[in-house]
Amino acid sequence: MKVKRFIGQNTQEAMQKISDEMGKDAVILNTRKIRQKGITGFFKKPLVEVVAAVDERVPQNNQMLNTQIGRLYSQKQTFSVNENTPAVLKRLENQIELINKLVNRLTHGVSVVENTSRLPVKPAFLSYYEQLVKNEVHEDIAKVIIEKAISFYEEERTEFESCLNKVLLEYLGPSQPLQLPDGQRKIVMFIGPTGVGKTTSLAKMAAIFSIQQQKKVGLITADTYRIAAVDQLKIYAEILEIPLSILYSPKEVVDALHQHRDKDVILIDTAGKSIRDTAQEKEIMELINLSNADEIYLVLSCNTSYAGCKNIIDSYNFLPDYKLFFTKID
Numbered sequence: 001m002k003v004k005r006f007i008g009q010n011t012q013e014a015m016q017k018i019s020d021e022m023g024k025d026a027v028i029l030n031t032r033k034i035r036q037k038g039i040t041g042f043f044k045k046p047l048v049e050v051v052a053a054v055d056e057r058v059p060q061n062n063q064m065l066n067t068q069i070g071r072l073y074s075q076k077q078t079f080s081v082n083e084n085t086p087a088v089l090k091r092l093e094n095q096i097e098l099i100n101k102l103v104n105r106l107t108h109g110v111s112v113v114e115n116t117s118r119l120p121v122k123p124a125f126l127s128y129y130e131q132l133v134k135n136e137v138h139e140d141i142a143k144v145i146i147e148k149a150i151s152f153y154e155e156e157r158t159e160f161e162s163c164l165n166k167v168l169l170e171y172l173g174p175s176q177p178l179q180l181p182d183g184q185r186k187i188v189m190f191i192g193p194t195g196v197g198k199t200t201s202l203a204k205m206a207a208i209f210s211i212q213q214q215k216k217v218g219l220i221t222a223d224t225y226r227i228a229a230v231d232q233l234k235i236y237a238e239i240l241e242i243p244l245s246i247l248y249s250p251k252e253v254v255d256a257l258h259q260h261r262d263k264d265v266i267l268i269d270t271a272g273k274s275i276r277d278t279a280q281e282k283e284i285m286e287l288i289n290l291s292n293a294d295e296i297y298l299v300l301s302c303n304t305s306y307a308g309c310k311n312i313i314d315s316y317n318f319l320p321d322y323k324l325f326f327t328k329i330d
């Protein structure tokens, strides 16, 4: 039994290749669409990969079955819907059943042997590779990530997923949690598109600093575009018993910071920005300059696609220096 993959621009092309090379007796084992290699491959139409098999020494009885199938197909019967329709349907049903039986007998005992040398990674780890590619990680990078994780796995013999985590963290670089040295006030601004989790994350950090670390926390919101946005932060501030200042223009940040002069950390929330909103970009820059923010967090949600994140980062290229803050990692 010879098993081979054929690749074509479309199914017809792949089938033609199979027919040319393996002849009419070839059996199709699997078809799937595959991405073309390289960065440009992402933008091209997927290719079609067909795995076909043929018995090079077709046994006598298989030859006979093939002939029977050939005969059935070549009968080219025509059926018309008339008073004989039930009988015609019955005949069709019998023929389909016969074809099924013949195909089953033909393929019985044929085991699909994957040509593993053509797979991007070892078969046992293929699903992880495919998951990365599905999430828009470039095929070459996904392959390197999985191979690195496999080598950790073979060395350490821990769970594969924790090895994969380790590799991904190496790629992302170490996280840089906000440090609050004694006697040094830190001003932190949360910036990013609508709904990524700026306000929620700011509230979580406020809770960690005030409850766990016993730091004096102040909150400022510049998100007065929506009434609900102010209310959302007001509720968190009340629960945590932390003072909140509301800004109706960037200039008011100077006064607000003065009111929070005794705090260890001041967290500033901003309104979600839509892409290329130049008026809002001007406001953000004014706020950054007037507040003299120590840290600017560009908040990105992990459920945003790679292309989406890239777009967002591009649209914030007006920011001076910032850190990426990932939310929704759950």
Ligand SMILES: Nc1nc2c(ncn2[C@@H]2O[C@H](COP(=O)(O)OP(=O)(O)OP(=O)(O)O)[C@@H](O)[C@H]2O)c(=O)[nH]1
Residues within 6 Å of the ligand: 192, 193, 194, 195, 196, 197, 198, 199, 200, 201, 223, 229, 270, 271, 272, 273, 327, 328, 329, 330
């Ligand atoms: N699963 C999950 N949901 C989150 C997380 N952070 C925020 N959310 C949810 O995401 C939604 C938006 O969160 P917000 O904190 O209001 O987002 P925002 O960036 O402040 O939104 P705008 O103020 O409208 O720009 C809410 O339903 C949150 O509950 C997270 O880490 N995980």
Ligand SMILES: [Mg+2]
Residues within 6 Å of the ligand: 198, 199, 200, 223, 229, 269, 270, 271, 272
């Ligand atoms: Mg918000």
